[in-house]
Amino acid sequence: MAVHFVRPKLPKLAPDPWAIQFDQDGNLKHLLTIEGLGPQWVKRILDTAEGFMSVTDREIKKVPLLRGRTVVNLFFESSTRTRTTFELAAKRLSADVLNINLSTSATNKGESLLDTLKNIEAMQADMFVVRHDQSGAAHYIARHVAPHVSVLNAGDGRHAHPTQALLDAFTIRRIKGDFAPLRVAIVGDILHSRVARSQIHVLNTLNTGEVRVIAPRTLLPNDVEKLGVRVFHNMREGLKDVDVIIMLRLQRERMEGGLLPSEQEFFRLYGLTEKKLEWAKPDAIVMHPGPINRGVEIDSRVADGPQSVILQQVSNGISVRMAVMALCMGARSEN
Amino acid sequence: MMKTPPNLGIDYDPVRHPEGCRPGIDCERWVIRNARVIDPASDLDSVTDVYIDSGRILAIGQAPEGFADAPSVDGSGQWLIPGVIDSWARLREPGAEHKATVATESYAAVAGGITTLCLPPDTNPVLDTVAVARFVKRRAQLAGRARVLCIGALTQGLKGERLSEMAELAEGGCIAVSNCHYPMRNLRLLKRALEYAATFNILVMIQPEDASLSQNGCAHDGAIACRLGLPGIPVAAETAALAQTLALVEETGAAVHFCNLSAAASVRLLARAKNDGLPVSASVSAHQLWLTEMDSDAFCGNTHVLPPLRTLRDRDALRQAVADGLINCIVSDHQPHEREAKQAPFPQTEPGISSLDTLLPLTLKLVDEKVLTLKQALACLTCNPARQLSLDAGEIAVGARADLALIDPDSFWTLDETTMHSAGQNTPFWGWDFRHRVTRTWVNGKLVYQLSEVD
Numbered sequence: 001m002a003v004h005f006v007r008p009k010l011p012k013l014a015p016d017p018w019a020i021q022f023d024q025d026g027n028l029k030h031l032l033t034i035e036g037l038g039p040q041w042v043k044r045i046l047d048t049a050e051g052f053m054s055v056t057d058r059e060i061k062k063v064p065l066l067r068g069r070t071v072v073n074l075f076f077e078s079s080t081r082t083r084t085t086f087e088l089a090a091k092r093l094s095a096d097v098l099n100i101n102l103s104t105s106a107t108n109k110g111e112s113l114l115d116t117l118k119n120i121e122a123m124q125a126d127m128f129v130v131r132h133d134q135s136g137a138a139h140y141i142a143r144h145v146a147p148h149v150s151v152l153n154a155g156d157g158r159h160a161h162p163t164q165a166l167l168d169a170f171t172i173r174r175i176k177g178d179f180a181p182l183r184v185a186i187v188g189d190i191l192h193s194r195v196a197r198s199q200i201h202v203l204n205t206l207n208t209g210e211v212r213v214i215a216p217r218t219l220l221p222n223d224v225e226k227l228g229v230r231v232f233h234n235m236r237e238g239l240k241d242v243d244v245i246i247m248l249r250l251q252r253e254r255m256e257g258g259l260l261p262s263e264q265e266f267f268r269l270y271g272l273t274e275k276k277l278e279w280a281k282p283d284a285i286v287m288h289p290g291p292i293n294r295g296v297e298i299d300s301r302v303a304d305g306p307q308s309v310i311l312q313q314v315s316n317g318i319s320v321r322m323a324v325m326a327l328c329m330g331a332r333s334e335n
Numbered sequence: 336m337m338k339t340p341p342n343l344g345i346d347y348d349p350v351r352h353p354e355g356c357r358p359g360i361d362c363e364r365w366v367i368r369n370a371r372v373i374d375p376a377s378d379l380d381s382v383t384d385v386y387i388d389s390g391r392i393l394a395i396g397q398a399p400e401g402f403a404d405a406p407s408v409d410g411s412g413q414w415l416i417p418g419v420i421d422s423w424a425r426l427r428e429p430g431a432e433h434k435a436t437v438a439t440e441s442y443a444a445v446a447g448g449i450t451t452l453c454l455p456p457d458t459n460p461v462l463d464t465v466a467v468a469r470f471v472k473r474r475a476q477l478a479g480r481a482r483v484l485c486i487g488a489l490t491q492g493l494k495g496e497r498l499s500e501m502a503e504l505a506e507g508g509c510i511a512v513s514n515c516h517y518p519m520r521n522l523r524l525l526k527r528a529l530e531y532a533a534t535f536n537i538l539v540m541i542q543p544e545d546a547s548l549s550q551n552g553c554a555h556d557g558a559i560a561c562r563l564g565l566p567g568i569p570v571a572a573e574t575a576a577l578a579q580t581l582a583l584v585e586e587t588g589a590a591v592h593f594c595n596l597s598a599a600a601s602v603r604l605l606a607r608a609k610n611d612g613l614p615v616s617a618s619v620s621a622h623q624l625w626l627t628e629m630d631s632d633a634f635c636g637n638t639h640v641l642p643p644l645r646t647l648r649d650r651d652a653l654r655q656a657v658a659d660g661l662i663n664c665i666v667s668d669h670q671p672h673e674r675e676a677k678q679a680p681f682p683q684t685e686p687g688i689s690s691l692d693t694l695l696p697l698t699l700k701l702v703d704e705k706v707l708t709l710k711q712a713l714a715c716l717t718c719n720p721a722r723q724l725s726l727d728a729g730e731i732a733v734g735a736r737a738d739l740a741l742i743d744p745d746s747f748w749t750l751d752e753t754t755m756h757s758a759g760q761n762t763p764f765w766g767w768d769f770r771h772r773v774t775r776t777w778v779n780g781k782l783v784y785q786l787s788e789v790d
Binding site: 017018020035112113114132134135136137139140144156157158159160194197221222223224226227 | 556557558560561562563564565566567569632633634675678679680681682683
């Protein structure tokens with residue numbers, strides 16, 4: 001069946017707000033969001049990641065690309081998985097890695113974000129990997145760092161998590177190949193999800209046949225269809241003919257805000273079970289950015305089942321992050 | 336920041352000088368010759384001379400006796416308009432002097448043609464006692480620039496729990512009462528506040544905002560907020576509060592002035608209320624007539640403002656409402672900030688735009704864009720707010736208070752460090768070009784501002 005979906009036109013913006021991601025020569029310098037990268041850069045990142053896959057399979061899992069460079073993991077919000085994969089990616093590129101967990105230290109002492117930044121910058125860092133709980137934090141940091149520093153957004157508020165989206169696209173490409181005939185459904189808490197926003201952008205950038213979101217209206221932002229997605233509120237309709245199902249994590253505090261009545265009701269309506277999985281295409285793959293809430297958004301039998309590629313996503317994440325780091329730093333060394 | 340020239344020693348407090356101005360000490364005589372005098376209140380628009388004496392306009396056109404030696408200003412090619420009345424401007428004093436002071440902001444005001452500033456009560460301490468009002472007044476006198484009038488708090492400490500001593504505040508010089516955008520404990524208290532204020536004919540100014548709907552929001556709940564992942568403020572945060580207040584106005588008959596409307600839906604509610612004959616009026620800030628949510632793209636912290644910038648449709652509806660006279664006042668909603676307040680990720684920046692410098696130029700730009708006629712634009716800045724707030728100002732007529740601004744209508748200038756006077760430089764209009772430039776400003780017949788390039 002052919003895909004019939006007319007993607008709405010995105011609103012026209014004032015001077016390209018994402019130009020900050022590139023240096024004067026048009027090389028990638030910061031990765032803050034998928035927006036503005038365009039298909040060439042996304043494909044270049046994915047191709048570079050493909051090249052790094054072999055590194056991971058070697059006995060000595062290291063290449064000397066970033067030897068002598070310092071990568072600082074600046075985490076203003078706690079995270080284990082993302083930080084670990086970034087750390088591993090940097091180490092496999094032979095960079096020195098510094099982990100700074102700021103959710104507990106300086107910022108609580110009243111030091112401003114800018115002062116924290118300048119202090120760490122004075123330690124001659126070459127790259128900041130930033131996670132922050134406020135949307136726009138990575139942009140703010142990129143706008144204020146010294147010109148020799150690259151900034152990688154590892155998640156800012158509800159805004160963007162570009163490396164996660166890239167590794168998802170990478171995983172889909174490895175399994176499914178071309179994006180044009182695919183239907184991808186993103187299920188769950190879109191409203192609070194930076195991952196979903198970046199996924200939607202990356203899938204649209206790669207010209208995916210159709211991107212769907214499935215959620216109750218309380219978990220969808222206003223005007224979500226303007227991001228270029230088709231909106232469903234019902235799993236049976238939303239999963240029909242779908243090739244890729246991306247489940248999102250549901251935070252438990254959403255019940256208190258009056259967004260959902262209970263975990264049970266959410267699981268009954270939107271939780272991915274083997275039964276609901278049958279509504280999608282038989283060869284559909286199941287993805288999840290993690291960490292998983294078993295029994296809330298996804299049933300264990302699906303999470304651990306044959307169609308799940310959740311663990312592949314994690315290992316692909318290292319190669320994709322290596323690719324992004326190498327490309328961002330490469331852009332600078334050519335200057 | 337300290338651009339203010341030395342105090343000119345002007346004192347115009349009627350309480351301190353019951354005998355009026357002391358000739359030669361407090362006041363001066365002026366003749367402004369050959370300016371195009373535009374007064375929307377009396378529909379005057381002609382090239383003529385204006386004679387000022389003792390803080391009042393003594394004559395227009397015909398020279399009175401004994402004015403041969405009075406200092407004169409040649410206004411050829413310029414416009415003489417009534418001084419602008421800005422009915423909603425934060426001056427940050429008392430309480431946040433690191434952002435701005437009455438001295439810096441009242442100077443910025445007169446440099447922008449504004450002669451009367453109305454200070455909302457969310458100062459620290461809150462403007463809920465006459466003592467604070469007197470303090471502000473004294474600071475304004477010492478600065479000797481624009482007239483500063485106080486809007487008293489509607490509830491004690493703006494907490495929305497107990498009524499303030501409104502009658503005393505009004506006697507102490509407060510021109511209205513308001514709870515700013517702070518919530519009332521419940522609607523019963525709001526109803527009683529309206530009734531109590533109406534007892535003493537005190538105008539209530541309300542910035543409609545439902546706190547539970549706008550909670551933690553920092554941008555219009557629309558396409559841009561969705562895309563940037565910013566917590567949204569729905570239009571209903573404004574319309575729900577507006578509709579509730581309108582229901583109480585209908586019940587109590589109290590006069591209410593709504594401040595800083597931002598949405599097309601609010602305009603529709605207001606139109607219906609006015610059609611029903613309710614005693615309501617409304618203002619809009621100049622930036623809401625120019626900017627939309629699109630300007631917040633790329634996380635520009637200077638566009639973080641409450642109520643938020645909404646869609647193009649909302650902006651056009653607001654423009655239409657001003658053109659139709661439904662919204663009859665344009666205000667600055669001035670909120671100066673220090674640099675650090677805007678140095679953070681977008682949601683953590685403090686909301687507000689420093690806008691005294693741009694109020695008059697942005698409004699007159701609407702005339703260039705054929706949104707408003709010149710008369711409409713000036714009326715929204717002068718006689719309309721004067722009438723709404725029952726002020727003795729805002730017109731050019733014999734016997735009227737000599738609050739005047741002389742404007743060069745064809746002097747292009749750019750908003751930058753050299754032309755911006757407010758201590759707060761947080762404006763999204765940085766680098767915009769404007770056509771109308773204030774060259775001189777008089778408050779109470781005193782020349783309080785003169786553009787340095789003019790002789």
